[in-house]
Amino acid sequence: MNDYNKKTLTDLVNLKPLLWENPNKINMREALEFLPLKYKDIIDASNRLERFAPLIRKLFPETKDGIIESPLVTGYNFTKILESTYNKSIKGRVLLKCDNNLKVAGSIKARGGIYEVLKHAEKIALDNKLLYLNDDYSNLASPKFKNLFSKHKIAVGSTGNLGLSIGIMSAVLGFKVDVHMSNDAKEWKKNLLREKGVNVIEYDDDYSKAVEEGRKQCKKDSMAFFIDDENSKDLFLGYSVAALRLKTQLEKQKVVVDKDHPLYVYLPCGVGGAPGGITFGLKHIYGDNVHCYFVEPTHAPCMVLGLITEKLSDVSVKEYGIDNITEADGLAVSSPSNLVAKIADKLIDGIYTIEDRELFNLLKLLKDSEDIKVEPSAASSLLGPVLIDSHNNSTHISWLTGGALLPKEEYKKMYQRGR
Ligand SMILES: Cc1ncc(COP(=O)(O)O)c(C=O)c1O
Structure with a gap:
């Protein structure tokens, strides 16, 4: 293990929040050769979802067109409150991908x-x-x-x-x-x-x-x-279709993504399927101009542990004395997916970890500034724009992965835990 990963491991074991930049990342052209799935597989999945749209429309009329998709919104007020809370000026715009409002099941x-x-x-x-x-x-x-x-x-x-x-x-x-x-x-x-x-x-x-x-x-x-x-x-490919849909949404909002206009995406990670599939799709579309960061709780950092130890899925946070206990229930996973760990090792830009108390602060800031309700797992993505250095032409997307179905009383308790 190199010195950088050794230091990361020490911080992980000490439950210290950290930002790990992936030293194994390769460029997309090289990555394409070893990836077990291809762009045509994403298209196949997307076509299948189109075939099913009439059925989804019938069973879940709230989806309107039978396509289960969430809005991409500007987080202007949230950016202001984030800047003042963390005392940092954020370069570029911050967008929020609202899977917390995804119809039918309310999460990514x-x-x-x-x-x-x-x-x-x-x-x-x-x-x-x-x-x-x-x-x-x-x-x-x-x-x-x-x-x-x-x-x-x-x-x-x-x-x-x-x-x-x-x-x-x-x-x-x-x-x-x-x-x-x-x-x-x-x-x-x-x-x-x-x-x-x-x-x-x-x-x-x-x-x-x-x-x-x-x-x-x-x-x-x-x-x-x-x-x-x-x-x-199949789960992985289902997630990856989100990238095609996001491309259309960005185009509609006239957001350019190229070498001079990088895109930074922050994705909460449990076992890794959802953030892995979306990263896979986005890298196919935007190549090296998109930078994907996974987010894990300090008490359940299974993906970063699998990658730095090179044990991939053959590792449990518990072996390292980390308890896997977190309020971010969707991210409470002790070992990562084998399929995703292998892909993430080469594709993702990095991973940051976050403490539970910070999740509640962010959950409250988002509600106060944008009136958006998310669960703690989803709130983890909101810290990305503060941690990652960017410039004025950049776009940040915090992926809000769940929350719509949270009962009012549950949400109220979470909100009250925010600073
Ligand atoms: C709200 C929420 N966000 C993110 C995730 C992470 O997805 P994955 O476990 O595929 O990494 C989950 C998983 O259940 C979740 O429920």
């Missing part, structure tokens, strides 16, 4: 989770010769398909939000669903799932254990399909 995990459920449903329907690619997919809401899907089970391990996205979509299509939940999953998320008809299985252990158990149980059942957040390429 809707992108991958819903995509993989739809892909699985499509495969079953095609295999049974009840559906053809050119059909109107809104037919999938009919009793004939519900009956077909009811013979199948979908299962997933989750800290909460992935369970919500997969649980909600699977249940509405008629699948049986098991969501294996870690001990950091919030009660209200479990209750919401039960209301939707999902079978919630609770563990007095962390996320890795919930995933391991879920995977094991599914192996014994030939009609069960396990959505594996630690390895799934």
Whole structure:
């Protein structure tokens, strides 16, 4: 391990917030050769979501066009309050990507989770010769398909939000669903799932254990399909489609991204699938002109630990005396995804870690300045513009990854913890 990574490891173990710049990052042209997935895979995923739009529109009219997407807004007031709070002038503009308002499941995990459920449903329907690619997919809401899907089970391990996205979509299509939940999953998320008809299985252990158990149980059942957040390429591709959509939004807002106008994106990281998929998509579009930083809690820094120790997914923060206990429940993960750690090692620009108390401060600042409600995991992305040096032509995007479904009382307590 080089001296820089050794020093980072010491700070990590001491729970000191840090910014780690990735020394292994290579340029996009070189990276393209070794990446296990290609641009055409992102397009394939995007096309599949288009095919499903009529069905989503029927099942969730609030999506209007059947495309589950969130707005990109200017954080002008937030930037001012951030500058005065942290006593730093921020160069360039700050935009907020509002996945906290993503329809259907209220978090970034809707992108991958819903995509993989739809892909699985499509495969079953095609295999049974009840559906053809050119059909109107809104037919999938009919009793004939519900009956077909009811013979199948979908299962997933989750800290909460992935369970919500997969649980909600699977249940509405008629699948049986098991969501294996870690001990950091919030009660209200479990209750919401039960209301939707999902079978919630609770563990007095962390996320890795919930995933391991879920995977094991599914192996014994030939009609069960396990959505594996630690390895799934489909989840990853579902997230990556966000990059295509973001490109359209930036163009509409006349935001230029090139060598002289760099884009900085801050992405909260748990197991790594969501931030990894989005980084993968953005690097395909903007190459080396986009700089992607992951964000982890000081008490659950599994991705940075996997990368600096070079153990990738074969590591747990607990081996280093870090407890994996954080209010950012979506990021409470002790070991990173194997698929993503390998890709992130070469693609991401860096990772910063953040203390829980800072999450509540940022959550409150955002509410006070922009009236936007986010959960603590999402608030972690808001510190990026303060930490990363930029110039006036830069654009920063803080990815607000969740919060819409938070019950009022829960949110009030979080807001009150902010400074
Ligand atoms: C709100 C929120 N943000 C970010 C993430 C991180 O996503 P991933 O675990 O794919 O890294 C999660 C994961 O559940 C989440 O719930």
